[in-house]
Amino acid sequence: MEKCVNGYFFAYFICYLAYFLFFVLLSDASCVFQLATMTSEITEKDKVIQDGSNAEGTVVKDADTSESKASPGTLTETGRSTGTTGRGLSRLLPSWMRRSKHSSKPETVPLTKEQPGSTEDVAEDAVLLKTDGPDDVSAGEKAEKEKCARVDLPGAAPVKSKVEEPPTMGGEGSEQDSKDTEKTASHSSETRIQKRGSWREYKLWGRKTKEKDKEKNEDKEETTEEKPALEAKMDVQEVGKEEKRAQGLDLRKLIDDDLIEIIDDVSDSEEKPGEQERDEDKGIKDQVNPTGEKEASEHAKEETEQPAEKEQAGDATSGQGVEAREPTPAETPKGKQDEGSTAEQKKEGKEKQMPGRVARSVSRRSRHVSCKVALLDGTSFECLLEKNACGQALFDLVCQHVNILEKDYFGLLHKDEAGHKNWLDPAKEVKKQLLNPPWLFSFNVKFYPLDPAQLTENLTRYLLCLQLRDDVTRGRLPCSFVTLALLASYTLQAELGDWSPQEFEGNYATAFRLAPNQTHELEERAMELHRTHRGQKPAEADFHFLENAKKLSMYGVDLHHAKDSEGTDIMLGVCANGLLVYRDRLRINRFAWPKILKISYRRSHFYIKIRPGEFEHVESTIGFKLPSHRAAKRLWKVCVEHHTFFRMVEPEKIPRGRLLSLGSRFRFSGRTQAQTREASARIDRPAPLVRRASARVQPSMAGSTVRTYTAMSSDGGAATASRAFNTARAAQAPAMPTSDGEDDVFLTPPLPRRSGPGEGKATSEDQTDSSKTDSSSSDSESGAEHEPPRVQMRNIEGENIYIRHSKLMLEGLDKTDEDMARRKDSLSQLKRSFMEDTLPPRPNEWDKRLSVGSPGRPSPRISMHGSPLQSPLNFSFREAPEGAGQSGNGEAMTTEALTVTYQAPQADSEDGEPDVLMSAQTITSESVSSTTTTHITKTVKGGFSETRIQKKIVISGDSDTDHDQALVQALHEATVQHPGMAITRVVVHKETDVPASD
Amino acid sequence: MNNQLALALTFVKPAVPHQPVPADDSFPDSVFVEDLAVVCGDTVLVTRPSALSRRGEVSAILPVLEELKLRIVEMKDETAMLEGGDVLFTGREFFVGLSQRTNQRGAEILADTFKDFAVSTVPGNGSLHLKSFCSMGGPDLLVIGSSEHAQKALRTMQQLTDHHYDKLTVPDDCAANCLFVRPGGKGHALVLRSAEDYPESIKAFEKLKDYTLIPTSMSELNKVNGMLTCCSILVNRKLDV
DSSP states (O other): OHHHHHHHHHHHHHHHHHHHHHHHHHHHHHHHHOOTSSSOTTTHHHHHHHHHHOSSSOOOHHHHHHHHHOOTTHHHHHHHHHHHHHHHHHHOOHHHHHHHHHHHHHHHHHHHHHOHHHHHHHHHHHHHHHHHHHHEEEEEEHHHHHHHHTTTOOOOOOHHHHHSOOOOOOOOOOOHHHHHTTTTHHHHHHHHHHHHHHHHHHHHHHHGGHHHHHHHHTGGGGHHHHHHHHHHHHHHHHHHHHHHHHHHTTTHHHHHHHHHHHHHHHHHHHHHHHHHHHHHHHHHHHHHSSOHHHHHHHHEEEEEEHHHHHHHHHHHHHHHHHHHSOOTTHHHHHHHHHHHHHHHHHHHHHTTOTOOOOHHHHHHTTEEEEEEEOOTTTTTTEEEHHHHTHHHHHHHHHHHHHHHHHHGEEEEEEEOSSOOOOOOHHHHBHHHHSSSSEEEEEEESSSSSOOOGGGGGGHHHHHHHHHHHHHHHHTTTTTOOHHHHHHHHHHHHHHHOOOOOTTTOOOOGGGGSSTTTOHHHHHHHHHHHHHHHTTTOOHHHHHHHHHHHTTTTTTOEEEEEETTTTTOEEEEOOOSSEEEEEETEEEEEEEGGGGGEEEEEEEEEEEEEEEOSSSSSSSSHHHHHHHSSSHHOOOOHHHHHHHHHHHHHOOOOOOOOOOOOOOOOOOOSSSOHHHHHHHHOOSOOOOOOOOOSSSSOOOOOTTTEEEEEEOBBBBGGBBBOOEEEEEEEEEOOOOOOOSSSSEEEEEEOSOOOETTTTTTTTGHHHHHHHHHHHHHHHHHHHHHHHHOOOOOSSSSSSOOOOOOOEEEEEOOOOOHHHHHHHHHHHHHHHHHHSSSOOOOOOOOOOHHHHHHHHHTOOOOOOOOOOOOSSSSSSEEEEEOSSSSOOOOOOGGGGGEEEEEEEESOOOOSSSSSOOEEEEEEEEEESSEEEEEEEEEEEEETTTTEEEEEEEEEEEEOTTTHHHHHHHHHHHHHHHHHHTEEEEEEEEEEEEEEEOOOO | OOOOHHHHHHHHOOOOOOOOOOOTTTTTTTOOGGGGGEEEETTEEEEOSSSSHHHHHHOOOHHHHHHTTTTTEOOOOOOOOOOGEEEESSSEEEEOEEEEEHHHHHHHHHHSSSTTSEEEEEEOTTTSSSGGGGEEEETTTTEEOOOOOHHHHHHHHHHHHSOEEEEEEOOOGGOOOEEEEGGSSSSSEEEETTTTOOOHHHHHHHSTTTEEEEOOOOHHHHHHTTOGGOOEEEOOOOOOO
């Protein structure tokens, strides 16, 4: 009998070992990020460990051994070597043994610890068992037998009862104590423990119950053990049912998220056994004073940790189960759901029991949590976020508020308790990433573009500037006095405009925070330089600011404190090109991304595996010690993200679908730089207004100001369509449309329709979009057919050249007033956006690319759509005469412009209450001699929705073309195309280029 | 106002003949003015040479630097050691050779002084100065000797830099120490050791296109292990004299 018992226990032991190994593997893997270009075997690590030796940093072996000495939870060395055998063993075990392995867990856990343990308790248990030797084994076994005898007594009581049960065991300060007193503990505590054991068993083995049922008959002795487990499960299911119903679809999502979290957090939980113990000790002490509330909250706290960890265990072990037995597909999701429901239930329970966290529970009732995001310009943005929302949802809200399209360079930071800043993972739920109720974030630049000039929008550049100004003043971006002064002067120029002796007196620079230690000398110098920037537009000043800032050595370097193998304090800097190692501001090493094969972290160590170079032939692994596990994880994440963003074409797919997957599921979920550049090349909206901190008086907008956007074509069709513009005063002369001009035709529906709730909605936007595209393309095609072949220098005959869409604020009608107000705001921004000047002519990246893509294509032209509102501002196109010698020199031409406006009497959008823009889209199509820009805006005004179609037809050609006829034809076509709509306004703008004299 | 100009600022270093430093017989190494100061932009870092005998030279050179209206930064730290011969400025970043005459602290102060630039340390060359086997032969052109330690240093530098530099390897380490100048701000000229001194190396230099080679014999200085650049401090200033 004794032998049998011993064998039994041995089986436990082996299995524990196997589990632990498994977790070690998991945690190991959880942090390995395989750089895309190379081979990926976790097992390879072992190899590396042997041959890994490098001048810099820790050699892994050292690190490992030191670790295993240091922390009790380490079994790594042995773990690894026997890992496979351990698992193999479990497969080979006879079925009863396998089962006993399962059932063993709940019993042995309370054996060593009163508190419901987590997986790392399991791991610790394993270690303890190992070190304590056979003496303890028998003792523990005895206790276990006792428990077995009492198993059936308690029955399945409601979960709550166990929380409310009076504390019965006092004074156990340590695990050892608890172990010793275990045998003498009172009956009720035994009960509790046992129940928890069952609970745990359920949690862990919920998916296995069927198997167990089958096996029940095989070994009757152990059915007693199983019963409570099953009962507990039933109980849980019952309680969980309601929840399930209530939660509905959320459940599924929750499960998924949980799983992700789990995999990621395996090593988290492994991290600080010491801390955990302390917590638990505290918990036990708390139990001594029978203040039910406190105890409850303690329990609640523990329980919140429990589900995740349990699930993780469940997940892991079911993974093992896969090896032993293939689960039927029907079974698996059910198990998952159960898990989910219990997890949810636990959480609910937690909420109820937490009087301290009022804010959270209040927000729960409203299903929304208020978030506050500090923006770069010093303002903050507050919003209500659904409590289950992912990071992305919040980020999108913020981006919408900031009105930024090139958002991939940005991210949300939140501070954890220790004051460390973490990036909000857009793919994960916000609430999973921060615990404390005030959800505070800051909107920051996450990836500093290597070449800010390649950003499409000035607004993006402006935000980057704000970030860099902050970096400079906070000392994150060190720069010399000269550079400081120069950057400061650009800041002054951007914020204050041109220097003038009247406006700027005294030390006006003091008002700005320009440097970490701002001195008078610096201000003087900055103001001196400010005078030299005369004439620079704010956007230009920003541009120059960035051009100077990007050259600084610490531009875009994210620094992390670390120690090298010798314990020297160093800094690890993650940047676009790779990983930099600093010691006291001096760069002592650098690992470019291509040199790195693999990055990983384990506990507080961070490892990089280096590709063998020219001179060394073995892969070497270099280890760094970080202050904490979290720091290591943070660094690892930042590395993964930077590598993906800057070096990959598209992000790696997140491994999914497998129950058991080694390695973290964390991947960079955003767009890579390549993708974001592509996307921002497609941005086609009027430059959004950049609202500067010091709002300057905008130059008054004269009604007759016409901005002429010049489309220039360079020779050979290489498009250098650039945004040169002339601000020309157009004479509002009552002239007839004559030759060589351009025609603006505005179409408005005759009667505004009543706006229904679902009208003009985003659902159909895409369709509308494409259909419009079609119509406009056919439009231009037909236009090309109708028009007699004109003398053109373009090389391809009439067909669609390209069509671009832009969606501006495609919104639903079910918006709050607040949203409307914001819309309005952004609308006026749009309106004024043209006051914000663009940069001097410079080849547009996307046009370059486009032209490379299709060499035979005639030069694309800038498509400008007018302001969404019919404002006195007219945007006109000027066709520069095509031919050689034209490129890049638009200003040399003088322009005679003539604008004629016809307006239908009834259409009056200018006065009355202001419109609210619901949606706007612009479609541009081009044919040989004409460019048609269709701009469709949907607005709501006084309860009426109005669809306004604005067509701009630019007809270009030599003076001998009959523009009158072309205009008539265009008008006719437009009316035919949009039956039921009336023309309310016709603006004819004629421009003739007069070559500059001399 | 962008790249081009910035490059010009850093690279157009006209061979301003350094102002004569008053002769003083008490300073035996005084011809090697390079070690005394590091100039970049309009800032000069006055160094702390390791040899006590040379500290006095520093005070002798200060008036000259003041005359050039440079922002002068002095090393105050007693533990810091830095000699200009260990400092290689590539136009984009600094490399500091850690030698017997330059230590980590000295390099730190250099990094503090020129915060705009990355300062990377190149370890251990014994008693040799970093620039005794390498120098900049033009924009992004690194001239390097072919000895083992020179090549090792080159590899370190390549590892440490974000930029790409062309390299020109010359057979003799000493010949790798040359002086790139742009007389009148245009054209490339290279002051280098004469063919008598290093006949092999001059062939390597002759491969450079569009370069004016200015061979200089330094047989006298060679006796005291002198290098070409040792005798100059490059200053990017217009001489108002």
